[in-house]
Amino acid sequence: MKLCGVRISNYYNKVRLALLEKGVEFEEDDQCPPSQDEGYLERSAMGKVPYLEVDGKTLTESQAICEYLEETYPQRPLYPKDPWERAKVRELINYLELHVELVSRRLHKQVFYGGTVSDESKAQVERELTKGLKALAKLAKFSPAIAGPELTLADVCAFVHLSIVSVVTRVALGRDMVDEFLPQAKPYLKMLGERPAFQRVSADRKAAAEAVAARRKKS
Numbered sequence: 001m002k003l004c005g006v007r008i009s010n011y012y013n014k015v016r017l018a019l020l021e022k023g024v025e026f027e028e029d030d031q032c033p034p035s036q037d038e039g040y041l042e043r044s045a046m047g048k049v050p051y052l053e054v055d056g057k058t059l060t061e062s063q064a065i066c067e068y069l070e071e072t073y074p075q076r077p078l079y080p081k082d083p084w085e086r087a088k089v090r091e092l093i094n095y096l097e098l099h100v101e102l103v104s105r106r107l108h109k110q111v112f113y114g115g116t117v118s119d120e121s122k123a124q125v126e127r128e129l130t131k132g133l134k135a136l137a138k139l140a141k142f143s144p145a146i147a148g149p150e151l152t153l154a155d156v157c158a159f160v161h162l163s164i165v166s167v168v169t170r171v172a173l174g175r176d177m178v179d180e181f182l183p184q185a186k187p188y189l190k191m192l193g194e195r196p197a198f199q200r201v202s203a204d205r206k207a208a209a210e211a212v213a214a215r216r217k218k219s
Ligand SMILES: N[C@@H](CCC(=O)N[C@@H](CS)C(=O)NCC(=O)O)C(=O)O
Pocket: 008, 009, 010, 011, 012, 034, 035, 046, 047, 048, 049, 050, 060, 061, 062, 063
């Protein structure tokens, strides 16, 4: 089984973290950036990362990949047993990804790729993020994990996504919206960051980001 993508990607890191937390053995091709080349689209139909190669076949979409891993490797589960609690974990993941991460992603063009985002788009993002983060604050338990006492896939998602949303809103909007609407997030992310798998993924993400910055400076 091989995980393909790049270590600066939050969705790639979501799957990598899930694999590491579950203690599943896997190979990695972390030099496999998103692409619209025909060959790449055969493996990842939208040209996105991550994708997982298993026995010559590929699977895309981080959530589908994580659910496949959960069913195939039930050890060290990242979902609670109770169906209601499992659904609550999925609910949190949807809030994090659809109503927070995907919204703030509209600012990436400016923050990471030297482009510009119009004031109108920024205001729209700000409005939608306010709604998404307020909603997340209602659902998040932080007791101590985001869905309750046990670490779940929702924590993995919160870790990889909230840290980016924090930076992106600070840089593009001049306000850290995560900190504003989820003041518990900072100590919670710090606590997660002390787990070995989280520590490792963070360090590797940082190194990958530095390598990208150095390459851009050269070219
Ligand atoms: N819903 C997808 C999102 C994956 C995604 O957006 N990946 C980004 C990198 S973080 C990507 O490949 N972007 C390139 C593109 O959109 O063409 C998932 O959960 O896997």
